Amino acid sequence: xxxxxxxxxxxxxxxxxxxxxxxxxxxxxxxxxxxxxxxxxxxxxxxxxxxxxxxxxxxxxxxxxxxxxxxxxxxxxxxxxxxxxxxxxxxxxxxxxxxxxxxxxxxxxxxxxxxxxxxxxxxxxxxxxxxxxxxxxxxxxxxxxxxxxxxxxxxxxxxxxxxxxxxxxxxxxxxxxxxxxxxxxxxxxxxxxxxxxxxxxxxxxxxxxxxxxxxxxxxxxxxxxxxxxxxxxxxxxxxxxxxxxxxxxxxxxxxxxxxxxxxxxxxxxxxxxxxxxxxxxxxxxxxxxxxxxxxxxxxxxxxxxxxxxxxxxxxxxxxxxxxxxxxxxxxxxxxxxxxxxxxxxxxxxxxxxxxxxxxxxxxxxxxxxxxxxxxxxxxxxxxxxxxxxxxxxxxxxxxxxxxxxx
Amino acid sequence: xxxxxxxxxxxxxxxxxxxxxxxxxxxxxxxxxxxxxxxxxxxxxxxxxxxxxxxxxxxxxxxxxxxxxxxxxxxxxxxxxxxxxxxxxxxxxxxxxxxxxxxxxxxxxxxxxxxxxxxxxxxxxxxxxxxxxxxxxxxxxxxxxxxxxxxxxxxxxxxxxxxxxxxxxxxxxxxxxxxxxxxxxxxxxxxxxxxxxxxxxxxxxxxxxxxxxxxxxxxxxxxxxxxxxxxxxxxxxxxxxxxxxxxxxxxxxxxxxxxxxxxxxxxxxxxxxxxxxxxxxxxxxxxxxxxxxxxxxxxxxxxxxxxxxxxxxxxxxxxxxxxxxxxxxxxxxxxxxxxxxxxxxxxxxxxxxxxxxxxxxxxxxxxxxxxxxxxxxxxxxxx
Ligand SMILES: Cc1cc2nc3c(=O)[nH]c(=O)nc-3n(C[C@H](O)[C@H](O)[C@H](O)COP(=O)(O)OP(=O)(O)OC[C@H]3O[C@@H](n4cnc5c(N)ncnc54)[C@H](O)[C@@H]3O)c2cc1C
Numbered sequence: 001x002x003x004x005x006x007x008x009x010x011x012x013x014x015x016x017x018x019x020x021x022x023x024x025x026x027x028x029x030x031x032x033x034x035x036x037x038x039x040x041x042x043x044x045x046x047x048x049x050x051x052x053x054x055x056x057x058x059x060x061x062x063x064x065x066x067x068x069x070x071x072x073x074x075x076x077x078x079x080x081x082x083x084x085x086x087x088x089x090x091x092x093x094x095x096x097x098x099x100x101x102x103x104x105x106x107x108x109x110x111x112x113x114x115x116x117x118x119x120x121x122x123x124x125x126x127x128x129x130x131x132x133x134x135x136x137x138x139x140x141x142x143x144x145x146x147x148x149x150x151x152x153x154x155x156x157x158x159x160x161x162x163x164x165x166x167x168x169x170x171x172x173x174x175x176x177x178x179x180x181x182x183x184x185x186x187x188x189x190x191x192x193x194x195x196x197x198x199x200x201x202x203x204x205x206x207x208x209x210x211x212x213x214x215x216x217x218x219x220x221x222x223x224x225x226x227x228x229x230x231x232x233x234x235x236x237x238x239x240x241x242x243x244x245x246x247x248x249x250x251x252x253x254x255x256x257x258x259x260x261x262x263x264x265x266x267x268x269x270x271x272x273x274x275x276x277x278x279x280x281x282x283x284x285x286x287x288x289x290x291x292x293x294x295x296x297x298x299x300x301x302x303x304x305x306x307x308x309x310x311x312x313x314x315x316x317x318x319x320x321x322x323x324x325x326x327x328x329x330x331x332x333x334x335x336x337x338x339x340x341x342x343x344x345x346x347x348x349x350x351x352x353x354x355x356x357x358x359x360x361x362x363x364x365x366x367x368x369x370x371x372x373x374x375x376x377x378x379x380x381x382x383x384x385x386x387x388x389x390x391x392x393x394x395x396x397x398x399x400x401x402x403x404x405x406x
Numbered sequence: 407x408x409x410x411x412x413x414x415x416x417x418x419x420x421x422x423x424x425x426x427x428x429x430x431x432x433x434x435x436x437x438x439x440x441x442x443x444x445x446x447x448x449x450x451x452x453x454x455x456x457x458x459x460x461x462x463x464x465x466x467x468x469x470x471x472x473x474x475x476x477x478x479x480x481x482x483x484x485x486x487x488x489x490x491x492x493x494x495x496x497x498x499x500x501x502x503x504x505x506x507x508x509x510x511x512x513x514x515x516x517x518x519x520x521x522x523x524x525x526x527x528x529x530x531x532x533x534x535x536x537x538x539x540x541x542x543x544x545x546x547x548x549x550x551x552x553x554x555x556x557x558x559x560x561x562x563x564x565x566x567x568x569x570x571x572x573x574x575x576x577x578x579x580x581x582x583x584x585x586x587x588x589x590x591x592x593x594x595x596x597x598x599x600x601x602x603x604x605x606x607x608x609x610x611x612x613x614x615x616x617x618x619x620x621x622x623x624x625x626x627x628x629x630x631x632x633x634x635x636x637x638x639x640x641x642x643x644x645x646x647x648x649x650x651x652x653x654x655x656x657x658x659x660x661x662x663x664x665x666x667x668x669x670x671x672x673x674x675x676x677x678x679x680x681x682x683x684x685x686x687x688x689x690x691x692x693x694x695x696x697x698x699x700x701x702x703x704x705x706x707x708x709x710x711x712x713x714x715x716x717x718x719x720x721x722x723x724x725x726x727x728x729x730x731x732x733x734x735x736x737x738x739x740x741x742x743x744x745x746x747x748x749x750x751x752x753x754x755x756x757x758x759x760x761x762x763x764x765x766x767x768x769x770x771x772x773x774x775x776x777x778x779x780x781x782x783x784x785x786x787x788x789x
Contacts, residue, residue, distance in 0.1 A: 134745055136674040159746050204749050205756035206608065211749075270537050270774065272583060280777040338763075339771060342537050343562040346613070346764060348606040367561065367605060367615045369534075376608045380760060383741045384749050391745065393684050 003300075009072055016080045023049050024086045032085040033260070034371065035337070035378055040123070040165050043087045047120040050089060056118045057094045064102055064110065065118045071307045075299065082252030092124040092161075093117040095243050097170045100187065100236045104228035113168075113189070125166035127157040127190075127214060128237065134159075135394050137172070138181040138234065142216060144173035144188060151175075151188060151226065153196075153219040159388070163199050163212040166192050176231050187233035189225040196220070204384075206377030207348065241390060246319050248389055249326035251296045257333045258289060264340045264371060275340060288332045295325045317403040320395040327385035327392065338379040344372035345379075409704070411479075418476060421456055422483045430487040432754040438490055443568055444612045445490035450523050453493060460521025462501050468518035474648065478707045481649040485656025488761045490610060492526050492565035498649045500527025502642035503573045507590055507629035516571070516592075528569035530560035530593075530616050531639070538770035540575070540639050541585045545618065547576035547632075554578075554628065556591065556599075556621040564768075566614025567604025569595050574618070575639060578632050590635040591627045593618070609764035610757065640715060643769055644722045648706035651729045654765045655703045658696045658733060661740040661758040665689065668744055668755075685743055692736050699732035723779040729765070730772025737762035 005013075028042040038046070050056045051065075058074040060066030069077065081088055089095075098117050101109050116122045133140040142155025153173060163169065169190050176184030190197070196219040202211045228236055262285070265275035275281045302318050338345045347368045363373045386392040400406040411419065429449060438446040453459050458480055463469020470476075477498060484493060500520070504513050519525040536542035545558025556576055566572070572593045580587030595602065599621035604614045630638050666689060669680030679685055702725050709721035737759040741748040748755035766772055779785070 129746070132673075134674060135679075136676075139674070139676075203751040205751055205760060207751070211746075268537070269535060271539065271777070272542075278777065280773055280780075284773070339773060343532050343767065346562065346607040346609070346767065348608050364603070364605075364615075366559075366603065376760075376763065379763070380608065380756070381749075383738065383759075384746075386742060387745050387749070391742075393682075396684065 005072075009076060012073055013076050013080060016077050019053065019055075020080060020084050020086055023053075024084060029084060029086065032087070034373075035257070035260070035375065038087045040162075043090060044120045044123075046087045047089055047118075051119045056089055056120075057098060058089070059095070060098065060102065060114075060118075064098075064114050071303045075303055079252035082250065083256050085253070085256050090120060090123065091247065092126055092166075092170075093120065093122070095247055096126055096240050097124050097168075097189075099243055100170070100227060100240050103239060104187070104236050108224065109189075109227065122167040123162070123165045124168045124170060125160050125163045125192075127160055127163075127169045127171040129159045130156060131158050135391055137237065138185065140172055140174060140185065142171065142173050143177070144171075144175050144186065144221070146175075146223070147220075149223045151221040151223060153188070153190065153216045153221055155216050157214045157216075158211075159202070160199075160212045160214045161210060163192070163214050164201065164209065168192060169214065170227075172233055172237055175233075179231060182234040184231055185233040185237070186230050187227040187236040188221055189227060190219065190221050194219050194221065204381060206374070206380045208377070208381065210381075242319060246302070246322060248385070249295060249299050249322040250330060251292060251299060251326070254288075254292050254326075254329050254333055257330075257337065258285065258292070261285065261333060261337050261340060264337070268340055268342070270342070281336075281339070284332075285336055288329055288336070291325060291332075292329050295322070295329060298322065298325070317399060320399050323389060323395050324392050330385055331379075331382050334375075334379040334382045338375045341369075341372035341375045344368035345376040347373060348377070415475065415479060418472075419479050419483065422458065422480055423486075425452055425456060426483055426487045426489070430489060432757075435488065435490065435757075439610055444606060444610070445492070445568075449489070450491050453491065454521065454523030457521075458493065459497055459523055460517070461497055462505060463513075463517050463521065467513055468521050470521070474645070474707045474711055477645075477649055478652040478703065481652035482656035482703070485653035485658075485761075485765075486660045488610070488657055488660075488757055490612075492528070492568055494646070494649060494653070495529060495565040495569070496520065496525075496527045498646050499529040499642060500571075500573055502645050503527075503529070503590060503592075503629055503638070506641055507635075507638045508592075512592070512626065512629065525570045526565070526568055527571050527573060528563050528566045528614075529642075530563045530566065530572045530574045532560060532562045533558070534561060535582075538774050539583070540643060541588060541636050542583050543575050543577045543588050544582050545574065545576045547578050547589050547591060547623070547628075549578075550622065552625040554589075554591065554623040554625075554632075556593065556618040556623055559615070559617045561615050562607075563614045563616050564607075565612055566616050567602055567612050569614075571595060572600075572616060573629070575635065585636050587633055588635045588639070589632040590629040590638055591623055592629060593621060593623060593627065597621050597623075607764065609760040611764070637715060640719065644718055645710045647722045647725055647769060648703070648710040650765055650768055651699070651703040651706040651725050654729045654733045654762060655696070655700050657758050657762050657765065658699055658736040661736055661755065661762065662689075662692050662696050664755055664758070665692065665740050665743050672745075679743075688739055688743060692739050695732040695735045699729050699736075702728040702732075720779060720782055720785065723775040723782075724785055726766075726770060726775040727772045727779065730775070733762040733766050734772070 028038055047056055054067050057066050058077050062068035130140050144151040144153045171188045171190055172185055173188050174184055175186040196217040198215040200213045201209045268275045270278055457470035460469035461472040465471040533544055547554045547556050574591045574593050576589050578587055578589040599619045601617045602614050607613050672679045706725035712718040740755050741759050744755045747753050
């Protein structure tokens with residue numbers, strides 16, 4: 001056992017950091033430093049910069065445009081992005097749909113979609129959840145019926161994140177209504193410009209437009225857009241959701257936010273002294289930091305296991321630990337940021353996500369310090385983290401059933 | 407001790423609960439939010455008619471003659487419907503200053519109009535540096551002949567954009583964090599030199615940034631002792647904390663019931679989600695939090711009447727802590743147990759969560775008050 005980073009890994013970290021410092025647009029970094037999500041244009045611009053360097057998809061195999069990194073390098077790279085902070089490669093493309101196409105898709109699909117995913121020429125979105133199929137995803141009802149060379153899709157998806165930006169959507173559809181729940185589902189790729197698709201915004205509680213309802217009314221999808229085997233789409237979904245969970249730890253992002261929180265706390269006075277000298281406040285922050293340190297080591301252990309068994313698709317029970325703890329920590333940090341802002345957290349600021357909100361006020365420095373705008377909004381918005389990606393209750397069910405034998 | 411309502415109290419509770427039941431459904435509230443004021447003038451008139459605006463004032467002065475228990479009952483109903491009107495700022499805060507700080511003449515000039523719904527008040531105290539310390543006051547009131555001149559800026563003045571008059575804390579003597587040398591002034595919102603910049607807050611309320619530049623005030627603008635206003639402020643805020651506690655209990659109860667209803671109707675995996683034991687236990691824990699809060703709201707209403715400011719402050723700190731902790735748990739779990747639907751503007755659950763979070767933040771959150779209470783030795787004396 002040697003728990004330290006190797007010299008090569010340390011050198012790699014330096015290389016990544018230097019690249020980010022030289023190439024990350026200042027505006028993007030400044031916006032993200034204020035705790036806001038990058039705009040669509042900023043995400044696209046940055047991913048194209050990474051792609052030029054060959055770093056757009058840390059986890060992809062070399063033959064499909066990945067950098068060929070070890071698991072440790074991938075982790076270091078992603079952590080450096082979060083610490084910068086810089087946008088992560090678009091998850092829908094790089095961590096969700098891309099890997100499914102690589103694992104289950106045919107040669108034509110790989111050639112057609114993967115390069116455009118890497119370069120973010122196409123923005124993808126995830127069409128899994130439906131009004132009646134949330135935690136019980138396999139209960140989905142959106143139908144696809146084969147008619148000649150087409151699948152005709154009818155139904156509704158919901159909670160579709162950033163569908164308003166999307167060029168393509170990957171769908172779970174029911175192709176055999178008579179089979180057992182999980183056995184009649186297929187994985188379908190759909191061009192958002194196809195006639196019959198309607199996107200309707202859902203405004204979230206902090207005022208942002210980040211999710212949507214997507215309606216399908218006799219949408220004709222070419223048969224060749226089905227990934228993998230007809231009625232075996234659940235395999236793709238399970239594979240994808242396992243990857244999604246792993247990505248929820250976001251240790252670097254929490255570390256960056258805690259650093260910012262401490263800077264704010266040092267400049268914010270409560271009871272005549274800075275919050276950094278308020279033992280109650282700092283105890284809470286420190287408890288989160290300790291959990292974060294433990295989580296980081298858990299991530300390392302998962303990575304080490306993965307490095308020993310490359311290519312293994314066996315579900316690792318610790319991914320549920322990562323999801324539960326990672327989201328609890330992020331939610332905890334967002335709460336402490338809101339509390340640090342005190343009364344000024346309450347100004348209805350620019351919401352977390354760009355897009356049409358109906359009640360955004362301009363950030364007027366007379367009203368509140370610039371760093372405080374929207375902090376309550378971020379706290380409200382981040383309650384989503386314990387709901388999506390398999391809710392934290394569902395994670396516990398998975399652990400109890402699949403690993404604890406209960 | 408008697409927790410049962412009197413006949414009059416039950417009547418009051420029934421009438422307001424009927425009014426809000428009829429006129430303050432979630433869809434009504436959405437419509438009120440969309441108006442320019444961000445609340446309903448029609449409801450304001452209805453409150454006046456029911457006596458809710460004159461509630462705490464003596465009948466002889468044009469009021470309804472209610473006591474702290476009546477305020478508690480009304481605040482709880484307001485919380486159930488997460489109402490948007492400036493009732494709390496006008497009647498509880500503004501009314502508190504009038505009852506405890508104003509002379510009979512000052513009250514006569516304001517209370518009748520207030521009770522009729524023709525005059526709204528807001529309490530301007532927060533400054534950029536002050537956070538939750540009510541005595542941290544940089545705004546100045548300088549003697550000017552018989553009157554005063556007011557200069558300074560107040561932030562996050564809740565309902566400051568609809569107020570006709572402000573109750574303003576200002577320094578008449580001493581340094582910025584001195585506990586003496588603070589005066590409380592009644593200032594006309596239309597007076598020359600008053601600038602009001604309104605905005606929305608995340609929980610759907612309104613607030614304003616209010617600046618005072620060389621505002622000339624008469625001798626009769628000061629409420630009580632011009633150099634010794636802090637005890638008045640503390641007393642009024644302690645009453646406000648009791649009302650906020652009751653409001654939070656109303657909101658928690660509504661959120662809890664709404665969640666319970668959802669658990670009994672939402673189907674996943676071919677059964678209602680309320681059949682999952684993990685959620686049953688969570689819902690039971692929400693009820694535990696609610697009942698602890700309800701008890702603490704009673705304690706708050708009882709304690710706010712204590713004439714010993716030191717004992718009273720400790721007890722009100724305890725109220726803030728329990729209410730804040732319960733509101734946080736109930737609010738967060740309301741969202742969690744609903745799943746995605748509670749994350750949307752179109753659905754009520756998230757609005758309760760936001761209001762409960764903001765309620766905790768009002769006049770200092772639970773973390774602030776647990777520190778204050780711990781530093782003062784807690785509630786139980788050492789053996
Ligand atoms: C902001 C946001 C963005 C999203 N983005 C996307 C997206 O891009 N694409 C997409 O497809 N989906 C997306 N989702 C949907 C997300 O995956 C679902 O919200 C999630 O699966 C939960 O489903 P639900 O909201 O219907 O809640 P429900 O499934 O109805 O759950 C309600 C409550 O019941 C609990 N529960 C359910 N079953 C059990 C059980 N068996 N045992 C114990 N507790 C249980 C849940 O944990 C939750 O607390 C997003 C959601 C949000 C909020």
